[in-house]
Amino acid sequence: MTDELRMDVHRVYNCNQMDYDINHPKLDKMLPCNEDRFDSGVDSLKDEEYKSIVEHMESMNMAATERTTGKDIDDEPWKKEATEDGDTFLHLAIIHEATEETIQMIHQSHGDLFLNIQNNQRQTALHLAVIMEQPQLVERLLKAGCDPRLVDDSGNTALHIACKKGSLSCFGVLTQVCPIHLSSILAAPNYSGHNCLHLACIYGFLSLVESLLSLGADINAQEQCNGRTALHLAVDLQNPELVRLLVTKGANINSLTYGGYSPYHLTFGRQNVEIQQQLYALTAQELRDLPESESEDSDWEVQSEDDQMYDDIRVVGHK
Known part of the structure; x- marks a missing residue:
């Protein structure tokens, strides 16, 4: 040596x-x-x-x-x-x-x-x-x-x-x-449910997103946490350039998460009006309203039953 x-x-x-x-x-x-x-x-x-x-x-x-x-x-x-x-x-x-x-x-x-x-x-x-x-x-x-x-x-x-x-x-x-x-x-x-396209979207690397799509990455693949697509992730991150790119490349505007939310639904309560207006015009009319939550009623009923079941509990001597 x-x-x-x-x-x-x-x-x-x-x-x-x-x-x-x-x-x-x-x-x-x-x-x-x-x-x-x-x-x-x-x-x-x-x-x-x-x-x-x-x-x-x-x-x-x-x-x-x-x-x-x-x-x-x-x-x-x-x-x-x-x-x-x-x-x-x-x-x-x-x-x-x-x-x-x-x-x-x-x-x-x-x-x-x-x-x-x-x-x-x-x-x-x-x-x-x-x-x-x-x-x-x-x-x-x-x-x-x-x-x-x-x-x-x-x-x-x-x-x-x-x-x-x-x-x-x-x-x-x-x-x-x-x-x-x-x-x-x-x-x-990966173990967080994200594929390569999801990661490139999350970290905002538009050139990699384009390259991945040209190599055959599924633009509408759902991440395994709650079923968001690349477009859902772009809206979550309020990245208008990425939203435009994905829409141009043919992302499914009406794709729903496991909870029934479209990318447009994720614009509610967000500050970027440009993204909201763009997706509103492209989203199917029946998907523009937020889905009603059936779990809220059922959770309330369960809570009400619990309250009734334990209505004899006393705290510091008071019922």
Whole structure:
């Protein structure tokens, strides 16, 4: 191992713990998503574990070598090393932007299951490459055999994360290099019930919305929380540009949530008159009035029965 490479190894494994928060300020309180945290886990290493890893890395020959198809993961012991948080050397190299070492590890792991190892947050190297905005590594990982269908502990594939971050470069690589799995990934919801199109709408990335639709994303797909479509979400977020785009692209104006609400219904009590006027003109006449709530009466009846059942309760001596 060269002196320069040895210094890079120390740099990779001697960095402080880093957080990567991709929460977006436009996220409305009405649109709950699981908070995502991306931690390197380096600080969780005990001193003796850290020394062992560095010594192992220093003794490891990282020079590019010819690999044979089907070579087993056990042939190279460094692939079995991991931190308390489940991060492999590859995870850590990506997190700390040690690009040269990352490329060498990917080259030596072509076709190996090692590429798809998930850390304790169920992130693969591919997830982390997208989080770190490294499209060149995303491409190398995909071509080496990293599975783009794997999800993290929030149910997000790497493409879901690219849509949350608004990463056009990583989005382009993910959609072009592995088109065979694209349709299933586009349709897959994360654990909050949102697919890639929903996420791009929630975070307001209009260019990604257009790209997703051109790739075949279902514009009328309902998120699994309460059945909102992309258009419902655009109204919720009071984003007139997104509303116009979705309407132009053929979104179903009369689509109803599980509670029976059309996108126009969601304009009630909102400040953007432009959105309300636009949707009013396009919404079917029978869907312009808010649906009557049958649950209110039934809830009142139950409450009234309860009041009658417990009308003998006394508080501080009074009935």
